[in-house]
Amino acid sequence: MNASLYTIPGARDAAPSAAGADASAPSVAAARGNAPGHSVARTVGEVLRESQVEAVLAELDRDLIGLVPVKQRIRDIAALLVIDKLRLNVGLQAQADSAKPSLHMCFTGNPGTGKTTVAMRMAEILHRLGYVRKGHLVAVTRDDLVGQYIGHTAPKTKEVLKKAMGGVLFIDEAYYLYRPENERDYGQEAIEILLQVMENQRDDLVVILAGYKDRMDTFFQSNPGMSSRIAHHLDFPDYAQDELMAIAERQLAGMAYRFTPAARQAFDDYLVRRMAQPHFANARSVRNALDRARLRQASRLFADRDRVLDEAALTTLDEADIRASRVFAG
Numbered sequence: 001m002n003a004s005l006y007t008i009p010g011a012r013d014a015a016p017s018a019a020g021a022d023a024s025a026p027s028v029a030a031a032r033g034n035a036p037g038h039s040v041a042r043t044v045g046e047v048l049r050e051s052q053v054e055a056v057l058a059e060l061d062r063d064l065i066g067l068v069p070v071k072q073r074i075r076d077i078a079a080l081l082v083i084d085k086l087r088l089n090v091g092l093q094a095q096a097d098s099a100k101p102s103l104h105m106c107f108t109g110n111p112g113t114g115k116t117t118v119a120m121r122m123a124e125i126l127h128r129l130g131y132v133r134k135g136h137l138v139a140v141t142r143d144d145l146v147g148q149y150i151g152h153t154a155p156k157t158k159e160v161l162k163k164a165m166g167g168v169l170f171i172d173e174a175y176y177l178y179r180p181e182n183e184r185d186y187g188q189e190a191i192e193i194l195l196q197v198m199e200n201q202r203d204d205l206v207v208i209l210a211g212y213k214d215r216m217d218t219f220f221q222s223n224p225g226m227s228s229r230i231a232h233h234l235d236f237p238d239y240a241q242d243e244l245m246a247i248a249e250r251q252l253a254g255m256a257y258r259f260t261p262a263a264r265q266a267f268d269d270y271l272v273r274r275m276a277q278p279h280f281a282n283a284r285s286v287r288n289a290l291d292r293a294r295l296r297q298a299s300r301l302f303a304d305r306d307r308v309l310d311e312a313a314l315t316t317l318d319e320a321d322i323r324a325s326r327v328f329a330g
């Protein structure tokens, strides 16, 4: 098979002027050591200032509760990229194409552990350091890549790749691409196209595979080609109860709501019960629970036609808004 068949147009190599044309990405030019009028960065501090990556890392630390091992890995990857830039700036990279950092990643963890959120931050970091031109994230699942009929998969996959070029392609539950039980499954075709683009256009597209850890491990065992192209594996742990509580407070504050002390206690009790139930989805379940509490608060306020609703009334979730959940039933 001709490898160039799967070169996606609009990519960096196909459009050499693209880096210069994108004024919002000065770091791209800097990464290539040709930013006009700028002295080339020679210290870590200079690269961090120039790229403003420090700000993204600080935001990640501040906005996301817990996730200590994940945050550390992101810092490690950022360090690798910053050093890579400094190497490039002294002319090292040009000699060793194979030394280019491989950036494809795998994020494993249960639902609602922050994989998509962190992937978006990662895209931003890669963009600021000039490893992708645009820094957007295209999130897809099997259905976006694989067609139902013969001949439909390649165009679908290529269309998605085209959209993702210059950014990050995030493939949720990537293992569904591989269905060994179905001999003629079109998923295999999508995998083959992905593999080629991950190899040939890895300077302009970063692929992040996401999903449950055990299923991803099985997928990699059956797809060594995919496994060998993934350089970074990040495992997202389930949140502890106190972290979920902190996430709830953070999400509420973001929506301009707050708990009364009794409501906070009720939500703590809610979490204990909900965590023990099936289909608990970490921060996503917290989000859903808060959305339902807001609905109950709204119904409660709606029931009283004559009450003047001041800011306190409109922003406060009461104990009853939490305890009415069916999690407390029975």
Ligand SMILES: Nc1ncnc2c1ncn2[C@@H]1O[C@H](COP(=O)(O)OP(=O)(O)OP(=O)(O)O)[C@@H](O)[C@H]1O
Pocket: 063, 064, 065, 066, 067, 109, 110, 111, 112, 113, 114, 115, 116, 117, 118, 247, 250, 281, 283, 284, 287
């Ligand atoms: N550590 C965290 N701190 C604060 N909010 C978080 C954290 N992790 C996740 N969230 C919030 O929880 C929600 C779900 O997170 P996200 O979509 O990133 O999880 P996911 O692992 O991609 O889940 P899924 O597997 O269900 O797609 C988002 O609204 C996100 O902002």
Ligand SMILES: [Mg+2]
Pocket: 115, 116, 117, 172
């Ligand atoms: Mg997600």
